[in-house]
Amino acid sequence: MSQPASKRSRSESISTDRGRAQTVSSKGSESTSDWDANSAAYKAVNYPTILETKGCFMRRSSAGPIPEDIAFCERLLQQPTETPHGTLFNDEYVQDFHDSLQNRSQACLLVDLHPLLIPSAENQFIQGKEYLKNVIDGYNDPWVKTEPIYGPKPQPDHARGLKWSTFSESQRRKLGIKPYAKSLYAVRDDMYFPYLTAEIKCGNQALEFADRPNMHSMCIALRAIVSLSQVAGCPEKVHRRILGFSISHELNSLGIYAYYPEVDDGKTSYFRWPVAQFNTWKEDKWACYRFVENLDREFLPLHTDRLMQFLEDVPDPEDYPFSVDVDDDSQALPISWQERSGLRRATSSQGRGLQPELRMMVQTMQQQLKKQEKLLTEQKEREEKLLAEQREREEKLLAQLEQQRKEQNALQEKLLALLEQKIS
Template identity: 35%
Template sequence: MHDSPLGLDAASQDLCQSLRQRTPPVPSDTLFRGDIFETTCAKLHGKNEPRVVQDIGRLIVPSAETLATFGEKHLDILVESVDEEWNNSIPLTHPHPQPDYSVGFKRGAFTEDQLAKLAPYIGNFFAGDQPYFMATYYMYFPFLTCEVKSSSTVLDVADRQNAHSMTLAVRGIVHLFHLAKREHEVNRQILGFSVSHDHRSVRIYGHYPEIVGQDTKYYRHLIHDFSFTPPNGENKWIAYRFTRNVYDTWVAEHFKRICSAIDQIPSDPSELNLDVSSPLVTTGISQQAGSMEGTEAPSGAYQVRTDYLEE
């Protein structure tokens, strides 16, 4: 839950800066409207988490699917979940993550050839197999999570929940690029984002791996930490605009990179010369409860499901 000793690479540092600088339009007639903003904040004081989510949740982190419905067709490749357990992902610790809001890629975003390439590494997820590449049964490669609390005193809990979720998400990308023998391309690169907020404060993080030889550890980078409350409310749209910039400028390149790696993984896992005796894909990630850092096992420890290749 901190930066790595080496920190982000230069490209990701520039990315953070650019995502903060661009100012896309914001909705006009909302509870954040200038003449009622102070009233909105006052009414949320002392209220519980569902009320915070109901009133301002999508004004902090906009809905990708709603934006797509209203015409942002480049977001049609995305799918979101609300308060759903990530029970289709190999866990880091228990219980599984259950973000208040998360976004990833839907199955229909990928071509049939790409889905066929992924199939040997995913298994029968409807029957309970837990691959690295999925969060829920309909969400592939999640890249954004949001946790909401009703008090700033428990925002640290939201941070830990987000770190748990995004460690699984980043781990999936690292595993994919390992299979494609291109893991160096994602070293110290931001591969996902998280937002923690309550009725007055927001924290935005980027999450990334650091790969050194056979070891991979997972870290987060604080991008912005701010209050959006009166007297002037000048920060109220920062998180919304940042998230829109992630959707509008980062997602396309991230998706292109994922598809490129999928295209290069072997269709037959036996070509990897790995142990295929286990029905589950595993990279030996640390299962120690409470740990937000994991260490990848040497490549010979990878185990890949193959018993359904003829299905």
């Protein structure tokens, strides 16, 4: 069975709840404070309310996602897939396996249980699943390149996104991603546009405390896609569309959520749609594995294609002589008014780099120039067509006049001949 990718190796001291260190063995125990600086933000009673003030709602909207996406989620959950053999989920082992995980640490659940729910995409690729070649896993990796919406930077227990190599050099220029610089589109230098996050809790920790960081992480992930759609000039293509997923689980309970934006007159709000909630041991123990397998087979290509289509409509900075070479503390692509404030803090704190407003103006000018060039080309083609039609009409008219002249000359000659006959 796939284990967390070895290239994401963790030290003996593993953060189990946003920076909370613990000594780990395969059956480790926790010996840390529940209220370190990071986890305290997510455990605060008013955290969901603060998220709402920033346009992030841990609930469905009145409109909800489009019906096609709701049906798509149901298909991801129900569509049969092949499940692994010879695991601790086998009937002869499952009860002892469950008993062995009672009262164990979060790190223990990550090592022993989690791979049976969400296996490593990278390990699965090594085992022959070619459709995962562009996917990278992150385990407890802080999202160092992003600016949080509120509270600490996300640090999901498990996240999946696209490798940097998924994008061409031209596409990376369009995204403006540079080493050691903040970015809307990359959460780490090795992970762009995450589409799945997972959080694990243990003991008496409510799943709500896993849902909150998941909500934060996925809002940041969706913010990137919405921003790119705005730069491409087609935000309507992401309105009420499901763009990412999260999974929260502890030993017994598990919840799957989908996330979608609503874009209204330039303002973006993010909402959560419940896909499924169940007890792993009392119901179908392979339900989560099956969902993730279908997610990678069916949603991942849609996710990637959507990004590629948006990038086609974004101008390459090298195509314009007045393009700005954005420095390390800024980004090539503009962001929405609602989302600009977070990155402004990082930029202004360095005291250098273009302000987001100026970058937006430059990109807007580039887009307008491209549209003007297109309009001029179309106008020129129309004028040439009109001139050609006018020349054709003139030629037809001249031909008609010439024919009439010939007919008149012939008639005159005929009349003269008749007149001469009468005279003679």
